[in-house]
Amino acid sequence: MGKLINNGIRLDGRRVDELRPYKLEVGVLKNADGSAYIELGKNKIIVAVYGPKEVHPKHIALPDRCVIRCRYHMSPFSTDVRKTPAPSRREIEISKVIREALEPTILVEEYPRTAIDIFLEVLQSDGGSRCAGITAAALALADAGISMCDLVVACAAGKVDGTMVLDLSDIEDKEGEADMPVAVMPNLGIITLLQLDGILTHEEFKQGIDLALEGCRRLHEAQRKALMDRYFKTAPNQEVE
Amino acid sequence: MAAAKKSFIMEHLRKAHMIELLAKGRRLDGRELLDYRPIEIKCNIIQKANGSAQVNLGNTQVIAGVKIEVGAPFPDTPDKGLLVVNAEILPLASPYAEPGPPDEEAIELSRVVDRGVRESGMIDLSKLVLIPGQKVRAVFVDVSVLNVDGNLIDATSYAVVSALMTTKMPVLEVSEGGGIVEKAEYIPLPFSTIPVSVTFARIGDSLIVDPDSEEESVMDARITLTTVEGGHLCAGQKGLAGGLTYEQIMFAAETAKIKGQEIREVIKKAVASVG
Amino acid sequence: MPEVKRKYVIPGELITEGNYRIIANVIKRGNKFYSTRIGLAEYGQEGVKVIPLTGPYVPKVDDLVIGKIVDYSAFAWEVDINSCFMAYLPARNVYGKNFTPGQESLVKRFNIGDLIAAVVTAFDRTRDPILSVAGPGLGKISKGEVVKISPTKVPRLIGKKGSMIRTIESGTGCKLMIGQNGIVVLSGKPEGIIKAVKAIRLVEEEAHLADLTQKVQAMLGIKEEGGKEGDG
Numbered sequence: 105m106g107k108l109i110n111n112g113i114r115l116d117g118r119r120v121d122e123l124r125p126y127k128l129e130v131g132v133l134k135n136a137d138g139s140a141y142i143e144l145g146k147n148k149i150i151v152a153v154y155g156p157k158e159v160h161p162k163h164i165a166l167p168d169r170c171v172i173r174c175r176y177h178m179s180p181f182s183t184d185v186r187k188t189p190a191p192s193r194r195e196i197e198i199s200k201v202i203r204e205a206l207e208p209t210i211l212v213e214e215y216p217r218t219a220i221d222i223f224l225e226v227l228q229s230d231g232g233s234r235c236a237g238i239t240a241a242a243l244a245l246a247d248a249g250i251s252m253c254d255l256v257v258a259c260a261a262g263k264v265d266g267t268m269v270l271d272l273s274d275i276e277d278k279e280g281e282a283d284m285p286v287a288v289m290p291n292l293g294i295i296t297l298l299q300l301d302g303i304l305t306h307e308e309f310k311q312g313i314d315l316a317l318e319g320c321r322r323l324h325e326a327q328r329k330a331l332m333d334r335y336f337k338t339a340p341n342q343e344v345e
Numbered sequence: 346m347a348a349a350k351k352s353f354i355m356e357h358l359r360k361a362h363m364i365e366l367l368a369k370g371r372r373l374d375g376r377e378l379l380d381y382r383p384i385e386i387k388c389n390i391i392q393k394a395n396g397s398a399q400v401n402l403g404n405t406q407v408i409a410g411v412k413i414e415v416g417a418p419f420p421d422t423p424d425k426g427l428l429v430v431n432a433e434i435l436p437l438a439s440p441y442a443e444p445g446p447p448d449e450e451a452i453e454l455s456r457v458v459d460r461g462v463r464e465s466g467m468i469d470l471s472k473l474v475l476i477p478g479q480k481v482r483a484v485f486v487d488v489s490v491l492n493v494d495g496n497l498i499d500a501t502s503y504a505v506v507s508a509l510m511t512t513k514m515p516v517l518e519v520s521e522g523g524g525i526v527e528k529a530e531y532i533p534l535p536f537s538t539i540p541v542s543v544t545f546a547r548i549g550d551s552l553i554v555d556p557d558s559e560e561e562s563v564m565d566a567r568i569t570l571t572t573v574e575g576g577h578l579c580a581g582q583k584g585l586a587g588g589l590t591y592e593q594i595m596f597a598a599e600t601a602k603i604k605g606q607e608i609r610e611v612i613k614k615a616v617a618s619v620g
Numbered sequence: 621m622p623e624v625k626r627k628y629v630i631p632g633e634l635i636t637e638g639n640y641r642i643i644a645n646v647i648k649r650g651n652k653f654y655s656t657r658i659g660l661a662e663y664g665q666e667g668v669k670v671i672p673l674t675g676p677y678v679p680k681v682d683d684l685v686i687g688k689i690v691d692y693s694a695f696a697w698e699v700d701i702n703s704c705f706m707a708y709l710p711a712r713n714v715y716g717k718n719f720t721p722g723q724e725s726l727v728k729r730f731n732i733g734d735l736i737a738a739v740v741t742a743f744d745r746t747r748d749p750i751l752s753v754a755g756p757g758l759g760k761i762s763k764g765e766v767v768k769i770s771p772t773k774v775p776r777l778i779g780k781k782g783s784m785i786r787t788i789e790s791g792t793g794c795k796l797m798i799g800q801n802g803i804v805v806l807s808g809k810p811e812g813i814i815k816a817v818k819a820i821r822l823v824e825e826e827a828h829l830a831d832l833t834q835k836v837q838a839m840l841g842i843k844e845e846g847g848k849e850g851d852g
Contacts, residue, residue, distance in 0.1 A: 146393070152436075152437030152438075154440055158705065175436060179487060179489045181394040181411070190446070209631075209632075211656060215704055223444075249657060249658070249672055249770075251656040251657060251675075253631070253647055255631055255632050291654065335628075336628045336828060358762065358764060362765070
């Protein structure tokens with residue numbers, strides 16, 4: 105009926121509950137303490153974690169925990185129309201919500217008086233870059249060996265042509281009715297990011313969250329595999345002895 | 346993990362070892378004085394850009410992306426398109442890089458690379474004019490440095506050149522009313538020669554090419570020389586507080602020609618592999 | 621020998637349930653135990669813990685560390701010990717209690733860029749680590765090759781009661797000084813150093829696997845001496 109979904113098939117050939125193709129990799133940058141790379145649809149995002157480390161300037165240090173800083177940034181060539189390199193209001197807001205999505209999992213009190221810096225660079229953007237960024241950032245934090253009570257994984261759901269769908273592409277995000285990014289700590293089931301952009305009934309809202317959580321569950325499997333590949337590749341099997 | 350400090354300090358005993366090796370014509374990582382680290386070039390990695398390339402020079406990693414837009418020419422060059430090269434050393438690239446606007450090092454990097462491309466005449470800017478004095482194509486080459494391990498100038502320069510060589514731009518037509526109509530067809534960005542920079546570091550009396558971070562932390566002087574096809578020089582930049590002798594500069598000029606030709610072949614091969 | 625079960629884990633992953641004492645890098649919810657790090661989980665009679673495979677060096681009092689002098693003031697040197705905290709070596713820990721600031725130029729003793737072997741004498745959540753160089757083998761390191769490994773893998777490189785160090789030293793003729801902070805200084809003949817660096821890289825890559833000592837011995841061409849120390 106609509107122009108974005110035809111007989112249950114979306115413009116890029118996906119069903120309504122299907123994720124775009126994805127790829128996750130851990131340990132991609134030499135200098136960073138932890139790093140990860142994600143491709144999700146056309147998104148290509150690289151994340152580096154530095155820390156825990158001394159805080160500069162010193163006065164922003166906290167006596168009983170570490171400070172988490174986060175910067176989400178898009179390279180000028182990452183978008184359809186060139187983006188100026190200076191951070192936009194959108195990037196600043198996204199940096200904040202990403203930080204707040206990740207912070208609940210970090211055992212901050214283990215590292216008093218220090219800082220952890222999380223840098224996300226979007227090399228190519230598509231719909232759902234903040235979610236893809238969060239999924240990769242959690243891997244970078246784990247790669248840095250920072251104590252965490254869980255990973256964090258994120259995925260969006262939304263309403264397109266009157267139907268609730270998983271993992272919106274760029275065009276579905278722009279031309280659809282609603283977009284709702286969700287991040288969750290997968291083992292704990294605690295939601296750490298929720299944004300909504302568009303009108304949904306209560307029914308659709310619930311359906312959307314259920315869809316997003318299902319997407320997160322699949323991406324969490326991919327996160328686990330990426331970490332296993334990086335750290336236990338030479339292991340003969342998972343259970344030892 | 347390392348606490349934030351303004352710059353990297355090399356351990357004395359490693360430095361002493363480096364100097365000892367240099368005197369014998371060797372380097373800490375096993376290279377000879379005029380050896381580059383492995384150069385890996387991957388083109389067309391960003392589909393949303395008109396052209397793109399990632400260059401890994403040892404552990405130095407940079408990505409260049411080209412965006413082509415329509416803009417107004419500078420008043421003093423109404424018959425020329427625009428070329429802008431801009432490099433950012435991202436905070437994820439090094440424990441010593443800070444978020445914020447580019448510092449003098451990043452600006453020098455952009456300008457040295459820009460000069461190499463511009464002065465070589467690689468891109469004939471007069472071919473990018475749509476309506477003289479009013480509308481021209483603007484070629485933006487943005488570089489994101491992802492991992493810093495020395496010699497950003499050469500890595501950036503090779504990425505910029507490779508990205509420009511793989512750039513496809515939409516065919517544009519000027520309508521009667523002076524409007525610009527974009528066609529669905531794409532053509533390559535016209536380019537001629539391939540400029541190649543070669544960067545040298547002087548450490549004590551030794552002149553080396555392609556310094557890594559450790560070598561940069563102890564180098565006394567730096568010089569970058571860019572050559573065009575055939576070997577003529579087209580751009581240069583001497584850096585840092587130390588100086589160079591006449592002989593060292595002549596040696597660098599001669600070496601830049603030979604090394605430049607080798608690297609030009611590497612770039613051509615990488616570009617050809619993506620068609 | 622009490623039975624210990626092992627499992628590779630990532631943060632948030634369930635290790636086991638039941639009644640265990642928490643040793644390290646584990647959190648408990650209800651009667652379930654979850655990992656907080658990437659590593660090798662072990663649980664048995666002694667308790668439950670995760671041996672991490674990556675992570676920062678967090679100083680402990682009495683640790684031997686190898687640090688780099690990065691700055692100095694009239695009272696102390698600032699030492700980068702590859703940690704989340706900058707360490708301090710107070711001048712009185714070097715010159716004695718009668719040290720008067722301004723009388724001695726600290727750079728004459730240790731200059732920026734010098735490597736030192738030191739011991740952590742004080743550290744807690746509220747203040748930065750304090751170092752001392754008083755003791756045999758401590759102080760400025762004037763020669764050798766520096767190798768960096770993940771601080772989490774130092775125990776493997778040392779081995780049970782120093783078995784891995786002895787294996788590498790006897791197989792290469794090099795001397796190893798291993799800082800708990802992941803900085804290793806090797807001294808010996810150049811070809812020995814090359815072999816020792818390879819052995820260290822093998823330990824680093826395969827720290828999560830068993831039979832590491834045998835693998836290093838095989839690599840260095842050493843015959844097993846009675847197969848005494850299992851290192852799993």
